Amino acid sequence: MTFLELQKISKTIGNKVILHEIDFKVGKGEIVAIIGPPGSGKTTLLKIISGLLAPTSGRIYLEGKDITNTPPHERGFSMVFEIPPVYPDRTGYENIAFPLRLKKLNEDEIRKRVLAVADLLGIRHILDRKPSTYSGGEYQRVALARALVTEPRLLLLDEPFRNLDAKIREAMVSWFKDLHKKIGVTIIYSTHDPLEGMTMGDKILVLLKGIQKQFGSASELLARPTDLDVDEFISIPALNILKGYIDECSESGVKLSFKNAMLKIPKKLLKCERGQEVFVAFRPHDVKIDTGEGVGVFKGRIININYTGRNQLVSLETDDTIIRAVVGKDVKLKIGSTVSIIPSIENLRLYDANTKKLLE
Amino acid sequence: MLRRILTNALMWLVLIIAVVWTVIPVMWMISLSFKTYGEWRTPSLLPRNPTLDNYIMLFSPQALGIFIAYTAILEPIVGPLSRTLIISATATVIAVMIGFFTAYGASRYNSPGPFTLFFTLLTRMLPPATFVTPIVIYFTTLYLIDNIIGLILLYAATTVTYAIWILKGFIDAIPVEWEEAALLEGASPLQVLFKVIIPIARPGLVVAGLFIFLMAWTELLFALVLTNLNVPLSVQVSKYVTAVGALWGVQAAAALLSSIIPLVIGYLIQRHLITGFTFGLVRG
Amino acid sequence: MPEKPPRPIKILSSLPLNLLLNGVLIIPFIIMIYLALVKWSPLVGVNWWNAPFGGVVNFQRALSDSRFIEALGRTALFVAIVVPLELLIGLLLAYILQKPFRGKRFVISLLIYPLMLPPVVVATVFYLFFQPYGPVNNIFLQYVIGPRALNIYWFLDPTLAFITIIVADTWQWTPFMFLIMYSGLSAVPKRLIEAAEVLGASEWTIFWKVRLPLIKPLISVAVILRSLEAFKVFDYVYVMTGGGPGTSTESISLYIYRLAILYSDISYAAAVSLIVLAIIFIVSYFAVKILVGRR
16 A cells, blocks of 8 residues: 655746656655755755645645645654754753644653653663763754654654764664664655665665656666666766767677777667667676786776775776776785776666666 | 063063053942041052941931931932833843844844844944934923833833844754754744744843843933933932032942942853853754 | 744734834934924923924034034044054953963953943043042052142043043953954964964064954954944043033033033934934945955
């Protein structure tokens, strides 16, 4: 049963189009991650879902009912903003109790609920203190507690892990997923970090410049990005993109021509046109390096090596571009040497050079 | 090396002179306020027979039976003191309240806009003396002369600018998201104002309040102009000097007495300004 | 946040302010313009709203009123003396206090307290201070002039009386300049100072080439603020000299006060006030352009 549905939500402010026809469905208990670079409209989208902003056009349905015009506090949603609402003048307890006080619940009920949420999030011991004494993680959890204490039907989070150290962030993401298993509330959250989003989300919405580029699971995104922009955005380390054109189309595959190389891939394109200009994209993880004189597709000179603990990120210079490859840390490489670059042809994706759309 | 020692010594000298220069006038006044009237006209630094007579004369001028001619026209200082207290307190409350609401609207909605805000600045830029003329006529017509209400309204009007500017700074520093969260949780805009903004902006309210209280307490010109018999403290102190020239010791006592509250307020302002602006938002 | 203010907020944030300012200040201002254009004083006998029209009579009178022009000039001279004086001393003290030492915070709060005293009190202090039997004469007696000092009557000589006012104002307001300069100098990034020191610059050079340029905007603001305030000087003059001897220390505020309250010369006082307001507007406009406009 679809829990929440957005139908062609658009938002224009003045002359600027902030969001263009956002359309997706969320199942109950799912985590949907909205990923996009800063300024792509994530916060605006979340605010529209929450009701704080009205869409210029489009409709929102909650369990079949049209809530587009329902005032925000009647929707039963909670939202944790980028600057979390933890008021500095009162204790953690008071902060979490705030929405319950607004609803005029009695003190015992409030106390019960606040303590329950505090236990769930492991912050009971800081309830009596004021926020100025909290660490970054504790601060975030109090904000989360406040959002959860009203037992919302939908939880909206705007870049909740942004202000945390990289190390803490990883821990928080896994802790959060555990928490979600325990309470099962539907979550829509936003982040500019595609990897984080793909780890967290059951479904991911890729939002670039206000346009919904793709909506699907992480594996779908990785295997079949709808266009080059999406592929570029979700690939970390940076995607390798080469420009070439289709030389020959046949039953056994496609022959691609580049400036100084040729490549034959066993892909069957639905529409194959000779001479079509394409972008060929492959991820650094899908590249092998051969130091011998073997037959590679490209030859490149190693100009930089970054060590990342388990791997090495190698930057190679070919005649017109730089290609990045990720290899194991045991592979011995020297800067300045010329090697063969062998992309994994199963993991190559082709995009039309003009429309940037995926060719399949 | 020698040059360094010399410059250092010079700096210390200047500092010591500055401190002495700052402290001596008031120290001398303090000692004068405890001198018996025989000693008033002597330059001695400390009173030989310290006495509370001067202070007694402040509170009941005729009590000691001396200087009858002068004390006959003086009011016991309790009157002006309580008047100033009421005037300052009321004006402060009015100015801070109005200033707060205005600052909130200006900060969140630009209403009133920057033009009005600049205009309020004018009320502080222009010499009060240039407004004395019409205000005397205007207040006389409205029967606001020689009573507390006139001064309260005037002080509130002339100090509300400070409240607006101080409070706007504080409110600007409060993230809008904090209000939006409350709106989402079901608070009405007024509830947001009273339950969220006011508690968080409390340090700002305190600073603005102290500041305005101080200004109302120490104002002289309009106090002179708008009162005849029911004078506030600042006028009373000036009376000891201008109308009753000869009671040196009592003048000193009066001046000191009327300085206690301002000094306390000054100290409080210093303390609160430091705790003011951070909100614990160091994590950004 | 919604783009437009909700009804109750809109009313709260503009209505009270408008009532207050319009009712207490703006209406009188309009009245003042009216008063300046009629011929009226309480001695005339009719209600002020029925006064006979006067046109520019009051303004013409002001232009040939020597007491008015002298008061203006005197006040301007006062500002021109007092503000630079306070600026320099404040700057010097702020510079000296850049170096940390024990009890520094105490010293600073000590230096600041004159700001918190009511001006009436400061006036009283120095009124007593400059009396023939006061400490000033007796210090002079001991160190500078000799026994003749006991006969110096500060308030009976025009120049000396003027000096007493300057002393009172300086005593009370130098800490203001000091505070602003101090916060400005403290905000100069240490790295710049250290870099200059490494390059071998002397303290003097560092002051002129590093610190001073960085606090120039602050100095402009302080000068403008202080000048506006100094121009309004009333309390010290009223209490200490009463404008005397004669009218030799009468500031423009005192003159207007007397015109309105002592002589009840209302229409003329209104005209004089308007002229002074106009002068302040024009001067501040240019002053701000010169001091701040240099970006």
